Amino acid sequence: MSGSGQWGDLTARLLSGLVLATAGLGAVWAGGYYFVSFVSVVTGLIAWELTRMLAPEDGLRTVVMGAISGVAGFLAIYFPAGFALPTLLVPAIVGYAWLPRHRGIFVPFLVFILLAAFGMMSVRSEFGFVWMLWLVLVVAGTDIAGYFAGRLVGGPKFWPAISPKKTWSGTVAGWAVAAVVGAVFMLLTGAGAWLVLLSAATAFASQLGDIAESAVKRRSGVKDSSALIPGHGGLFDRFDGMLGAAILVLVVMHLTGYPPGPV
Template sequence: MSSDSSTSKWADLAPRVLSAVAMAGIAIFAIWSGGVVYQAMIIVVIGLCMWEFIRLLQPEPSTVPIALGVAASVSLLVSSLGAEAAPGIAFSPKIAVLFVAPLVGAILLTSHRLLCFAYGLLIMLAGLGFLAMGPGPALIWFILIIIVSDVAGYFAGRLIGGKKFWPRVSPKKTWSGTIAGWIGALILGLIGMSQGIFTPLEAFLVPLIAFAGQMGDIVQSAIKRMVGVKDSSNLIPGHGGVLDRFDAMIGAAGALVLLAGVGTLIFAG
């Protein structure tokens, strides 16, 4: 192997590390500060995710992605006024404002309209979920679920291998890794139950949150393959876009909001 090829292999290491440190620093500061600072971070992140998503569906130069990104942030800001009212948040009247950006996008775009509405709404629900969890124990446990599922899946997939989960969309993901992610999440849920964090029902629902995170990653990969791009944007040096970093959490947080809303309807009835 030549020195040139070896150098090029690690050419993006410095920007990746610096970007990761910067993102971690911003996240830690926002979570530690809480309140308006945390809310502002989530609102900005969701606006950027919506902007990147619409750009994927409509890559030609247009003001539509920017407008919908701003609309997503404003909508989430309005809806966040009641975010602390979980668990019934998913079916409260405030949910209506979250439909604005996905619905307007579905009307304005000339193709992929259903995808725009469905995934766009998932982004909005995820944002509301992050605000509802707040910078506290619920958010920490949520992040742990995603991390444990991802780490368990990574090592099981590498060590065990086997049949691919969805080879056409995500060639590296295996069934062994996927199932290991569920098991890791379940173990974490049981640990949380033993500490009084989760009820028995919640502990056994934790793998569903992990699975939603896995599917969030896969769905975003499928969207990028469909439009023929590697990253959602080049906003983060060495990492791609914001959506590339939050795809699993968007799937999991959106699912969490829906589960909370369904649970509220069931027990209220």
């Protein structure tokens, strides 16, 4: 493989990553309404991309599904706990009634997207800026390490039938970098050694989110979730890892209360 072929998407990845990182970190820092609004807009656009991949002929419905999903994500974080889950399920119920095909894929994936959005909002609102920053850095570090290790080291594929570019070297490198991020935050916050293990597990959840989105794209016969990011696909392509990671952290957070609260 030529150098230009191997690294042909690097410039696009860097530019899109810089723009998204600036917007995302700004929203993380601001918190509150600004972060909830940012996540809700991203959620709505990802839901639109998912609907568009599975039902490209239903143009108006894809837009409506995106809007309903974004609004549901926004409202759920402000509702009492008993109303949050039903609110998040509303878009999936509407989608099940509307979409004639691929319901078995669409419904669980839309619930997955909305739960992940709720997870990100919960981490920021309940645990504060530091732990949301930890989550962002774990996911970003996993993605960056996997990208470079996969191209520099190569080797056996992790799951070639679904994600032919993903290698074991990139996968393990992602775990290692996430563990390092966890170790740094452990030292800075006194969270304990469990944070290193949780960081590696979060990296793996992030990689599974990436693979899950790849499976949807292969099922739909598309290369990218959309063309929202010029020259480099859609928001689902960029946030797939965060979706998987956020759900794991949401589960751990509510079952154990770990990480140990705002810093």
